[in-house]
Amino acid sequence: MNLAQLREERPLVHHITNEVVMNFSANGLLAFGGSPVMAKEREEVEEIASVASALVLNIGTIRKEDIETMIKAGQAANKAGVPVLLDPVGAGATTFRKQAVQRIVQEVDVSVVKGNAGEIAALADIPLKVKGVDAEEEGDAEEIAVEAAKRIQTMVVVTGKRDVISNGEEFTTSSHGTPLLGSITGAGCLLGSLMAACMAIEKDKKEAALFALEFYNKAAERAEKKAVGPGTFIPHLLDELGKDDD
Numbered sequence: 200m201n202l203a204q205l206r207e208e209r210p211l212v213h214h215i216t217n218e219v220v221m222n223f224s225a226n227g228l229l230a231f232g233g234s235p236v237m238a239k240e241r242e243e244v245e246e247i248a249s250v251a252s253a254l255v256l257n258i259g260t261i262r263k264e265d266i267e268t269m270i271k272a273g274q275a276a277n278k279a280g281v282p283v284l285l286d287p288v289g290a291g292a293t294t295f296r297k298q299a300v301q302r303i304v305q306e307v308d309v310s311v312v313k314g315n316a317g318e319i320a321a322l323a324d325i326p327l328k329v330k331g332v333d334a335e336e337e338g339d340a341e342e343i344a345v346e347a348a349k350r351i352q353t354m355v356v357v358t359g360k361r362d363v364i365s366n367g368e369e370f371t372t373s374s375h376g377t378p379l380l381g382s383i384t385g386a387g388c389l390l391g392s393l394m395a396a397c398m399a400i401e402k403d404k405k406e407a408a409l410f411a412l413e414f415y416n417k418a419a420e421r422a423e424k425k426a427v428g429p430g431t432f433i434p435h436l437l438d439e440l441g442k443d444d445d
């Protein structure tokens with residue numbers, strides 16, 4: 200994965216995402232070196248998705264009418280060869296969310312699904328308890344990642360204390376980061392934006408996902424050292440995302 204190339208090209212990442220994190224994701228992606236655009240009007244999503252360098256579908260505050268919009272955008276991206284990242288936020292919390300993401304993975308050729316253990320387990324119908332948008336128990340992240348990737352036939356990234364990437368046959372684990380990431384909202388969503396930007400530059404999806412995971416979590420480790428709490432962690436994280444990896 201060539202970070203200098205990413206920062207030179209500034210890939211345009213089209214987001215159909217939740218209202219909670221829009222601003223944070225845009226700022227974090229800009230700091231990293233990408234170019235964000237948030238657009239969810241059904242009339243325009245196909246046009247934007249097909250000229251973007253990557254598409255993020257994040258169901259955090261999804262409403263019924265948004266499902267169709269996400270599918271349209273995803274299919275336009277597929278036609279144009281634009282990679283699609285799905286974040287099944289809160290998929291384990293309600294039947295509505297679970298069915299929405301299950302429909303999206305059926306109708307869109309999703310390049311990578313990234314979520315916490317509870318969300319990925321729900322999407323793949325693997326039993327696990329969840330509460331709201333956070334996983335209540337991590338379960339076996341490796342087992343969930345491999346089984347989910349096998350069932351939905353796409354690359355899966357399970358995030359948490361340990362992050363696991365799997366294609367359904369093998370898995371790779373990464374253990375960087377800080378629990379402070381769990382004290383701010385949008386930490387997972389922003390990781391998805393970075394991963395999508397990396398997929399625009401690096402065609403090997405696993406390499407792109409692993410680079411984004413490690414770069415992001417190492418930036419968070421550096422930010423933690425400078426922060427006094429979640430409030431000051433956020434600006435330090437944004438600053439660290441703009442630096443080179445060590």
Ligand SMILES: Nc1ncnc2c1ncn2[C@@H]1O[C@H](COP(=O)(O)OP(=O)(O)O)[C@@H](O)[C@H]1O
Pocket residue numbers: 314315316332333334358359360361362375376377378380381385386387388390412415416
């Ligand atoms: N306890 C932890 N220790 C280190 N890193 C963590 C921890 N929990 C989450 N992370 C990191 O925070 C980011 C968001 O992960 P997670 O909290 O699972 O997502 P979400 O916010 O979508 O639930 C990931 O980069 C993950 O590696």
Ligand SMILES: Cc1ncsc1CCOP(=O)(O)O
Pocket residue numbers: 217219220259260288332383384385386387388389
């Ligand atoms: C709190 C909340 N509620 C709906 S979407 C959202 C943001 C979730 O962000 P993340 O999954 O990155 O923690």
Ligand SMILES: [Mg+2]
Pocket residue numbers: 286288314315387388
């Ligand atoms: Mg999340």
